[in-house]
Amino acid sequence: MTSLELTLFFLLAAVLGVVIFRSFxxxxxxxxxxxGAVIGPHMLGMVQRSERIQHLAEFGVVFLMFVIGLEFSLPKLRTMKRHVFGLGLLQxxxxxxxxxxxxxxIRWIMPxxxxxxWQGAVALSGVLAMSSTAIVVKxxxxxxxxxxxxxxxVMGVLLFQDLAVVPLLVLIPALAANDDDLGMELLFALLKAVALITLLLTGGQHVMKPWLFTVARRKSSELFMLNILLITL
Known part of the structure; x- marks a missing residue:
């Protein structure tokens, strides 16, 4: 299939799937x-694993998380800080x-x-601590x-999980370092995580707001849409 045919096939399958499930x-x-399970490589095999599928899936996740992110803001995060940084951190x-x-x-009982x-156990436990914000919010x-x-x-817990993904993504590669270098790698990973979260929560607001206002003053819906796609990707 070409990229266009593949995209149209996915959209058609998604529409039919939603219609059937909503009817019930x-x-x-x-x-x-x-x-996705039915048309995937492990059942009907109508779609096989490929680099194009991987890229299309990444685009889908990016746009889905962007739409979810439109529902939240820093002021809303501050009003929910007891749920986010209390209940979410505890969870x-x-x-x-x-x-x-x-x-x-389990490793001790069945070696x-x-x-x-233990590094793998920590990485796996980080995965188990996460939920799907996209599915739960929807x-x-x-x-x-x-x-x-x-x-x-529930939203407070999900928001903290989304924030925790950033340090976890930085931490997990550091756990693969040699034992001699593990301490420095973890420290460097912690510094990177703090820098990323600071950039997301503060720098993004100060940079994006003035830029979006500048684009909006041009009063062009096409320009605004192109700008949103550029920022999102």
Whole structure:
């Protein structure tokens, strides 16, 4: 298939999947997941793994996270700081600690079957501590639960998880370093994580707002759309 044919095929499959699942009053997200599993390489094999598929999937994730990000702002984050930095921090740390202990316990009980190092256990526990913001937010929005008290708590946890992804992505490669260099690698990873989060939370606001206002003053919807696509990608 050409890139255009591949994109049209995916869109058609997604539309049909959502129509079928909505007819049974099921969330559209389940339709997307089911269709992807059916047409993927492990079932019907209508779509095989390739570099084009990988790039298309990355674009999809970028645009999906951008749309979710439009719902939040720094002022909203500050009003939810008790949920975000309290409940969210507790959930991530508790899940990572408990998962690491369980994984290391399995390795101690069955060393011949489970040989994951402590670095691998920490990396795997970081994965287990994360949830899918895209899926959960979409489901809660459809049920009009985002503004409820428990909805705010769930959103607080999800927001902290999204913030925690940045240091985790920096930390995991550092864990692969040699034992002699591990301390310096972890320190360097921590500094990079702090710099990235600072850039996202402060620098982005100060740079993006004036630029977007400048583009908006040109009163061109095409220019504004092109600018949004450029910033997002």
């Amino acid at each position: 009053k099921l969330p559209p997200m389940l339709g997307y997941l089911a269709v 991530v740390l508790a899940t990572m600690l408990l998962s690491t202990l369980i994984i290391l316990g 011949e079957l489970w040989r994951l190092s 489901l809660m929005a459809e049920r009009l639960e985002l503004d409820t008290e428990y909805g705010k708590r």
